[in-house]
Amino acid sequence: MQTNVIYLSDASYDDQTKSAGIGIKNLTTFETLCMSIQADGVGAAEEYALIIAIEHALQHNHRNCVFVYDHLYIDTKALHTFYAGMFEKLQFMWFKREYLYQVDRLASMARPKKAKEKFSRLALLRKQIPTLREEVLVTMFMSLTRGETYGYLAAISQSAPVYREFPKGISNANQMVICLLSQLGNKPLREKLFERFGAHNALRHIALENFLAQVGFDESWIEDARYECRGLDSA
Structure with a gap:
């Protein structure tokens, strides 16, 4: 053989x-x-x-x-x-x-x-937001965070996805993820993030789009997050 x-x-x-x-x-x-x-x-x-x-x-x-x-x-x-x-x-x-x-x-x-x-990652994400539970949205991006930020997001999402690699030069991933979740999340999620991290300035569309492009976000991230949270559906 x-x-x-x-x-x-x-x-x-x-x-x-x-x-x-x-x-x-x-x-x-x-x-x-x-x-x-x-x-x-x-x-x-x-x-x-x-x-x-x-x-x-x-x-x-x-x-x-x-x-x-x-x-x-x-x-x-x-x-x-x-x-x-x-x-x-x-x-x-x-x-x-x-x-x-x-x-x-x-x-x-x-x-x-x-x-x-022509591909707008932010448009793709916004289109999917109404179908995403809070835990799935958090899980989708928490793998880009590190340290205490990751720990807090793990606690509220009840998941622990593997870290995603991101290009060298990105030093503010924690802050970008919190801003992203604060702008796209529902009211209960925004309140949790405000209580833990304080207020974050709203980012312009282009800033969010650039960040999503830098980390390589696409629709497979949504599928990965849903799979990661599958145990919560049966709990």
């Missing part, structure tokens, strides 16, 4: 233009591949990225493969049923998206520039 070959795959999707960048990487040979596609939603784009990785493995005669992906709702059982006969050993493994930063960056770079320019 051949040795294990591990592939990473990811997609970066723009709902406004229905376009996505696809990134894959072979961790054994260090080969990478990226492209842009049209897709009917983030789920379709993520599944297509995984299929591209599988096809790349087949084209290069890798027959003992582990495919790592970060989208929770891909039907990997169906993919396994279809492709299993073409491999000696075929495995799928889900990781949180922060562990796939290499292909996440490839996918972001591959997404058409015009789509990036």
Whole structure:
């Protein structure tokens, strides 16, 4: 049997233009591949990225493969049923998206520039706000905070997500997250934040948009936060 070959795959999707960048990487040979596609939603784009990785493995005669992906709702059982006969050993493994930063960056770079320019992260977030519970909204951004700020947000959200990495040069992430939550959260959340952190000046639209762009916010963060808070739904 051949040795294990591990592939990473990811997609970066723009709902406004229905376009996505696809990134894959072979961790054994260090080969990478990226492209842009049209897709009917983030789920379709993520599944297509995984299929591209599988096809790349087949084209290069890798027959003992582990495919790592970060989208929770891909039907990997169906993919396994279809492709299993073409491999000696075929495995799928889900990781949180922060562990796939290499292909996440490839996918972001591959997404058409015009789509990036039109994409408003703040508009996406505001559109979703009415559907988000307080705990989900807090969980979505607390992974960018550190120290006592993280501890307090963990207490009010009853969650403890893994830290997200952010670009060097961002030294005010704690303050930015509190400002963001204070402006977008409901009245009870705003009161909790005011009691703990005091008043925060309202940030202009462009400041919030720039911060969200710097940290790479997209709709997958919403999905990750809902998944992180899933235990609260059944409590």
